[in-house]
Amino acid sequence: MSIEFKEKREGSVYTVTSHEGGKLTGTAKAISDGLEWAKITDVSVIPEYRGRNLEKELIGHIGEALAGQHIFALADPELYSVYEELGYLRSKTSFTYDYNVTHETFAEWERQGLFLPEGYRFEDEFYPRKSFIDNGNVVKKEKVGEIRYTDTLEGASIEEINEVLSKAFGGHQRDLKKTEEVFRGSQKVEIAYDGDSIVGVARAVTDGESEALILNVAVDPSYQGFHIGWNIVVKLSAQLPGFFIFLNTHPGAVGFYNRKGFRRNRTAFCFSPGTMPPEISRGFHLPAGYRFPDEYQN
């Protein structure tokens, strides 16, 4: 009998299931914004089908369903080599935040090897802050007035959101339609205003049950350095109480998350569409086959 795979998408949730003779044998799930970013949230196979490469097929199929996107996964150590065979690399730049989890629980998870210690830095990492994104000759505000935060897109100008994102990420003009699609398709948003002007944004996609992915955290460069970015992230996370919140950043912002309750993942893998020059990839990924000294080698 041969294994059959079925794909389904409902909102931000992608599911691939495997079946043999009508029996459900495995599942892979992911959350995604449908365009750019995705996280695999579950890969499970029923006991009698384990060790037969079905996990690899499920991960491969969900990767096909998410083609063209950056795909992240927090991997079970037994699946590290499976992810690697499929072209995933270990990510250095991803974090987890759980609004409800206590420090003790996180400490225990750290002991279990799921997270790196707060403040951990890899050799050669530029940290603390060094310019990664060139903001040109932006004039920084000397002070800002009261910033208003909202959790809705109602009344928000997508053009302004797009401007903040474009400016924050180095002035490269983003596609307005894409920005509109991903923001409207996100279940949670957080928008910061100075008066009527949007000065900071972020969004999250979620399965509505337990998993969430924070995306597009950005503050207008002239407003950076006034804790707006941090407030946005905390307020957005507070909209997702009890959720397992994942976010990926870039080497220049690792230090922003690496000290205030976001935990740096140790088991994260990432599949990037296209190729990255090695000098860029080095900041985001560990070398192929990398294992920490206490990890089993396979």
Ligand SMILES: CC(C)(COP(=O)(O)OP(=O)(O)OC[C@H]1O[C@@H](n2cnc3c(N)ncnc32)[C@H](O)[C@@H]1OP(=O)(O)O)[C@@H](O)C(=O)NCCC(=O)NCCS
């Ligand atoms: C990263 C970003 C969102 C931070 O927003 P911000 O409003 O400037 O940051 P905040 O003022 O809230 O910073 C909070 C703290 O983190 C520190 N911090 C800010 N950016 C940092 C960085 N890139 N690296 C290390 N530390 C940083 C601040 O110095 C501040 O420290 P303090 O609490 O000791 O005063 C903003 O710089 C930005 O939009 N950058 C470009 C887009 C980007 O990189 N987004 C993140 C992708 S996930």
